[in-house]
Amino acid sequence: MSVVGREYKRRLRFFYLTLLFSSILFVFTLIISLTIGSAGIGVEWIARWLMFRLGFANGNSINANILAIVDLRLTRTLTAFIIGVMLGVSGVILQACSRNPLADPFILGLSSGALTFLAIAMLISPALVYLRPIAITIAFIGALAGLTLTLMLFEATGGTSTSLILSGIAVSTMFGGLSLILSYIVYAKYKTHIIIYTLGSVNLATRSDLTVMVVVLSIGIILALLLSKPLNALIYGDEYAQQLGYSPRKIIRYGSIIASFLTGTAVAFTGIIGFIGLIVPHITRFIVGHDHRLVIPASIFIGGLILCYADLIVRLVAITGFGEIPIGAITSILGGPFLAYLIVRNLKA
Amino acid sequence: MVRGKRGVSINIVAVLIAALVIGIVIGYGVLQLTVKPETVTTTITKSETLTESKILTTPLPTTITETKTITELETKTTTVTRTLKPEKKALFDVLGRKIELAKIPKRVVSLAPSITEILFALGVGDRVVGVDSFSNYPPKVVELVKEGKIKVVGGYWAPDLEKVVELNPDLVIADLGAHYKYLAKFEELGLNVLFVKGGNAVNLIDIYNDILLIGEALNATDKAYEIVTKIKEMISSISDKLAKVNVTQRKVLILLGPPTYGLWTTGSGTFIDELIRICGGINIASKYHGWIQISKEEILVQNPDIIIVTVMGTKEDAVKVIEEIMSPEMGLDVNAVKNKEIYVLIGEADDLLCRPGPRVAEAVKMLASIIHPEVFGEVGREDVVSAKQLS
Numbered sequence: 091m092s093v094v095g096r097e098y099k100r101r102l103r104f105f106y107l108t109l110l111f112s113s114i115l116f117v118f119t120l121i122i123s124l125t126i127g128s129a130g131i132g133v134e135w136i137a138r139w140l141m142f143r144l145g146f147a148n149g150n151s152i153n154a155n156i157l158a159i160v161d162l163r164l165t166r167t168l169t170a171f172i173i174g175v176m177l178g179v180s181g182v183i184l185q186a187c188s189r190n191p192l193a194d195p196f197i198l199g200l201s202s203g204a205l206t207f208l209a210i211a212m213l214i215s216p217a218l219v220y221l222r223p224i225a226i227t228i229a230f231i232g233a234l235a236g237l238t239l240t241l242m243l244f245e246a247t248g249g250t251s252t253s254l255i256l257s258g259i260a261v262s263t264m265f266g267g268l269s270l271i272l273s274y275i276v277y278a279k280y281k282t283h284i285i286i287y288t289l290g291s292v293n294l295a296t297r298s299d300l301t302v303m304v305v306v307l308s309i310g311i312i313l314a315l316l317l318s319k320p321l322n323a324l325i326y327g328d329e330y331a332q333q334l335g336y337s338p339r340k341i342i343r344y345g346s347i348i349a350s351f352l353t354g355t356a357v358a359f360t361g362i363i364g365f366i367g368l369i370v371p372h373i374t375r376f377i378v379g380h381d382h383r384l385v386i387p388a389s390i391f392i393g394g395l396i397l398c399y400a401d402l403i404v405r406l407v408a409i410t411g412f413g414e415i416p417i418g419a420i421t422s423i424l425g426g427p428f429l430a431y432l433i434v435r436n437l438k439a
Numbered sequence: 440m441v442r443g444k445r446g447v448s449i450n451i452v453a454v455l456i457a458a459l460v461i462g463i464v465i466g467y468g469v470l471q472l473t474v475k476p477e478t479v480t481t482t483i484t485k486s487e488t489l490t491e492s493k494i495l496t497t498p499l500p501t502t503i504t505e506t507k508t509i510t511e512l513e514t515k516t517t518t519v520t521r522t523l524k525p526e527k528k529a530l531f532d533v534l535g536r537k538i539e540l541a542k543i544p545k546r547v548v549s550l551a552p553s554i555t556e557i558l559f560a561l562g563v564g565d566r567v568v569g570v571d572s573f574s575n576y577p578p579k580v581v582e583l584v585k586e587g588k589i590k591v592v593g594g595y596w597a598p599d600l601e602k603v604v605e606l607n608p609d610l611v612i613a614d615l616g617a618h619y620k621y622l623a624k625f626e627e628l629g630l631n632v633l634f635v636k637g638g639n640a641v642n643l644i645d646i647y648n649d650i651l652l653i654g655e656a657l658n659a660t661d662k663a664y665e666i667v668t669k670i671k672e673m674i675s676s677i678s679d680k681l682a683k684v685n686v687t688q689r690k691v692l693i694l695l696g697p698p699t700y701g702l703w704t705t706g707s708g709t710f711i712d713e714l715i716r717i718c719g720g721i722n723i724a725s726k727y728h729g730w731i732q733i734s735k736e737e738i739l740v741q742n743p744d745i746i747i748v749t750v751m752g753t754k755e756d757a758v759k760v761i762e763e764i765m766s767p768e769m770g771l772d773v774n775a776v777k778n779k780e781i782y783v784l785i786g787e788a789d790d791l792l793c794r795p796g797p798r799v800a801e802a803v804k805m806l807a808s809i810i811h812p813e814v815f816g817e818v819g820r821e822d823v824v825s826a827k828q829l830s
Contacts, residue, residue, distance in 0.1 A: 128593075129605035155607045158628055162601060278729045293600070294620060296627045413572070414597040 098381070105384040108377050112391035116171075119398050123167040128408045129159050136160065161297075169295040169359070170401040170417070171394035172303045174366055176356040178393020179314050180349035181367025182374065182385055186321040187345040188244075191372065192255050192432060195233070195353040196364035199261035203236020204229035204350075204357035206265045209272035216280055222302050222358070229354035236261055237346050251436075290363035290418030292401055299359055310352045311390065317344055318382035325380065363418045365425020366397055372432070400424065530655055532634040533615055533648075534622075540631050543658045544610040550598050551614035551637050553796035555580055557650050558612075560666055560797040561659045569606045571595045576790060576798075604628055610656060615639045640710045640795040643674070650797060666797050673800035674717060677807050677815075681719045684814050690774075691720040691810060692743040695730070695793070697750055697760045698769070704733045710795050718807040719814075720745070738771060745810060746775040747782045749789045757783035757824040765826065779826035782809050788822040 124136050139160045141147040177195060184193040184200075195201050211218040211228045219225045243257030295303070320341045323331040328338040356363065370393040371385070377392075378384040400420045407415055526542040548569035549555040555574035558567050564579060569592040574580050583589040590606055593599030596617050603611060611630050613621070616638025625632040633656055635649040647667045654663020693711060695703040705711040706727035715722045723741035724733050750760055761781050764771060775781055784792055791802045805823065808815040818825075 127601045128599050129601040131605075155604060159601055159604050162604065162628060278731075294624055296623050298627075408593075408599055408601075413594045414599065 101379045101381060101384065105378045105388060108388055109391065112388070112395065115395060116391060119395060119402075120164075120167060123398060123402055123405075124160055124163050126402055126405050126409070127159070127163050128405070131156055131159060165295065165297055165300060166292055166401060167398055168300055169292045169303070170397045172300070172307055173292060173356045173360050173363065174370075174393040174395070174397025175390045176303075176307060176310065176352040176393075177363060177366040177397070178370030178374075178389045179311060179386060180352040180356075181369075181393075182371045182382070182389050183314060183317070183321070183345045183349045184367065185371045186325055186382060187342045187349075188254055189325055190251050190254050191436065192251070192368070192429070193258075194365060194368035195349065195356075196362065196367065197255060197262065198258040199236035199240045199265055200233040200350055200353040201236075201357050201362040201364065202262045202265035202269060203234075203239070204232040204354045205362060206269040206272065207232025207235065208358065209269050209276060212276050213272065213279065219358075222299060225358040226302070226306065226355050229358040230351050231354070233350035233354040233357070234347065236265055237350055241342075241346070290361040290421075291414070291416050292360050292397075293414060295359050303355065303359060306351070306355045310348060310355075311386070313344075313348045313351075314386050315383075317341070317348065318386050321345065321382040322380075325382075361418065363397070363421050365421050365429065366393060368425055368432075369428050370396060372428075397421070530633075530652070532632075532652065533636050534634045536634070538631060538633055538656075540610055540633075540656065544631075544656065546606065546608045546610070547657065548592060548603055548606055548608040548611045549574065550592070550603075550612065550618055551595055552576070552790070553637055553649075553794040554612045554614065554635065554653065556794065556796035556798060557653050558657070560650075561654055561657060561662050563657045563659055566657070568608060569603065571598065576787070600624060600628065603630065612653060612656070613637075637795060641708045642710055642713045643670075643799065646710060646795045646799055647671075649795065670797065670800040674803050677803055678717055680814060681807075681811065686719055686811055686814060688719055688721050689744040689810055690723050690741060691715050692723050692733075692738060692741075692746045692775070693792075694746065694748040697748065697756075698763060702733045702735070702738070704731065705729075706731050710799070711792065714792075714799070714803055714806055715810075717803055718810045720806075720810045735770060739773060742773045744774045744778070745780045745782070746771075746773075747784065747792075747806075747809060749784045749792055751789060752785055754785065754824060757785050758829060761824065761826050761829060781826040782818075783824045784822065785824065786822040788820055 121136075121140075124139070125131070125133055135152070135156050138147065138152050139157065142149065142152045142157070180195050180200070181193070184195060184198060185191060187193075188198075207228050208219055208225065211225070218228065240254070240258045240261045243260060244254045247253040247257060320331065320336045323334045323336050324338055324341050331338050331341065353367075370389050373396075374385050374389040374392050378388045397417070400417055403420050404415055404417050527539050528542050529537055529539050531537055545566055546568045547558065547563070547566050549558055549567060550571050552571065552574045555567065555570045556576050558564060559577050559580065564577075564583075567580075567583075567589055569590045570580060570584070571594060572591050573595045580589065584591060590602065592602040592606070595614075598618065598621070600621070609631060611625070611632045613625070613632050613634050614637030615634050616636075618634070622632075622634075633652070635652055636645040637649065640646050640649065647670070650667055651660070651663050654660050654666075693704055693715070695705070704724045704727075705722070706729055707722070707725040708728050709730060712722045712725055723738070723743050724731065727733070746764065748760055748764070750756055760783050763769060764781055765776055765779075788805060791798055791805060804815075805818060805820065808818045809823070812818070
């Protein structure tokens with residue numbers, strides 16, 4: 091017991107160090123991200139903007155135009171951060187619930203389920219999607235539907251680690267195709283593309299969206315933290331969890347709901363951004379260990395920072411005059427090799 | 440405990456979902472509360488400082504009456520007119536949004552090639568400060584972009600918002616077909632955006648309306664009417680000629696892009712469909728709606744007399760496309776292939792057909808001579824490659 095206690099303390103110290111380091115990194119990233127963008131704005135103007143926003147300078151010192159551009163960049167960065175957190179935390183929960191290191195909201199069919207339900211809602215009435223709370227609810231139900239289908243298939247196929255991934259692929263492919271067909275119908279009916287959703291973009295979220303996102307994220311993280319102890323029990327097996335007085339079914343059910351809620355919201359705002367939920371839990375566990383009381387808070391920073399840097403890559407590409415590329419493409423490029431590495435390691439083990 | 444039993448604790452799930460929904464509602468409610476006071480304070484300050492302004496700021500039906508009231512006010516008091524900024528006018532775009540802009544906008548950004556063409560045709564090209572990367576007509580645009588007088592603000596489908604804001608435009612003209620999804624973002628950024636139908640134009644009237652709307656926004660109404668009248672005259676002269684000769688209508692298939700991209704064509708509810716009808720043709724895809732993919736079977740059943748393909752590329756590419764369509768492997772055993780009535784539009788001819796801009800009359804002329812060369816003579820254009828030329 092004392093060995094475990096000492097180990098835990100060591101981990102805790104490491105965890106606080108990580109938290110400190112990543113919050114410093116977060117501030118640093120935030121400031122860096124303000125200076126990068128296709129409009130050429132000198133660092134001097136960024137400093138003036140900072141002074142103005144912090145209340146040290148009056149409005150005369152800054153050009154209204156630059157104010158708008160820097161605000162645009164800030165909104166973008168914060169959106170990327172929040173979406174990264176949502177996907178990262180839901181990845182942590184999914185990997186713990188399924189006890190599978192390859193689980194991810196995209197692979198398990200949550201993202202495409204949410205997108206399909208959004209497309210159906212758009213067909214019924216476009217207003218449903220533009221009203222954010224309704225869109226979030228619909229996407230949440232869609233994500234839950236995708237995950238439930240995957241889990242049903244998983245249990246029907248015997249419940250091995252490979253069968254979870256295979257059933258996830260089946261469900262996400264089905265929903266992916268469905269949403270593609272629906273996007274054509276939506277275009278024919280309303281002459282509006284929802285294609286933008288299929289590869290994700292943090293470009294279009296507005297400041298009022300950001301407020302809603304923060305609220306959703308806070309609820310999601312509090313619920314996830316409440317679930318962290320049961321998740322710790324669950325990763326050691328159903329019997330272990332039962333001995334501690336938790337019902338594994340209930341843990342999985344609540345975990346699914348929280349993960350679907352976070353993923354659904356992310357899809358409703360920025361579309362499908364894959365593989366963040368896969369990478370983040372691994373990196374976090376590598377740093378702070380397997381205790382979910384530490385993994386979930388740490389994954390907040392790591393998830394957010396990874397997506398922030400992915401967005402910075404998008405912006406750097408935009409500077410070269412290439413135009414906006416979808417952020418989902420960047421995360422796929424980063425995540426694909428990572429998935430390959432995990433598969434190789436898992437199959438060898 | 441056995442895993443098998445599915446005791447659904449509906450209560451807890453229901454409470455959880457209700458809590459989430461309530462959370463969202465509260466979050467949104469807080470947001471609404473925080474926004475409201477801002478608007479209230481602004482109205483108060485307005486009414487305090489500008490008591491007389493209320494008469495002017497109410498929307499006026501037309502621009503003409505507006506200018507009248509302004510001159511009246513100017514004669515009354517000069518101080519009032521200065522604070523009111525009377526050089527403003529209001530108009531409604533195709534989405535029904537009310538836009539207030541300066542009487543003569545000085546810095547205009549165009550987000551679509553067809554809009555750029557309209558702006559230059561109206562003779563206000565000198566006020567354009569930004570265009571999308573596809574804008575290449577008139578040649579002056581390319582020149583000005585090279586000189587750096589006009590900045591490129593990203594592609595047609597994905598405009599670079601930062602660059603648009605950086606140019607500090609007092610009017611941005613956007614295309615409903617491509618930019619509708621940016622609406623909320625535009626409004627947040629405080630950009631003055633005028634939406635025109637553009638790529639969503641379903642017929643010629645939409646194109647005329649776009650030209651007139653842009654003309655009104657840029658205070659070039661007369662010129663806009665002139666352009667529209669000219670287009671109408673040219674088109675009616677062509678349809679009159681066709682009516683006199685009483686030709687048989689010919690079946691036409693338009694392919695957008697080479698067949699390797701998929702057989703994309705234009706159904707009813709697109710302006711190209713109407714152009715074909717005007718030129719004495721029947722669009723074999725008009726039973727479908729919008730921009731769609733057609734099946735080979737459908738093409739074989741309909742048996743088009745003419746196939747027109749738009750290709751972004753060189754003459755060599757055009758030749759390749761013709762060979763591909765005529766090859767037996769393609770399996771298109773239709774009249775057009777038998778009679779070598781395949782036309783590939785490259786370069787400018789491609790732009791001409793696909794852009795809902797002021798050159799639509801030229802497009803009609805070109806299409807008419809492709810579909811009915813016996814009436815209008817052969818198309819003497821370099822950028823229209825026909826299968827007959829090859830053999």
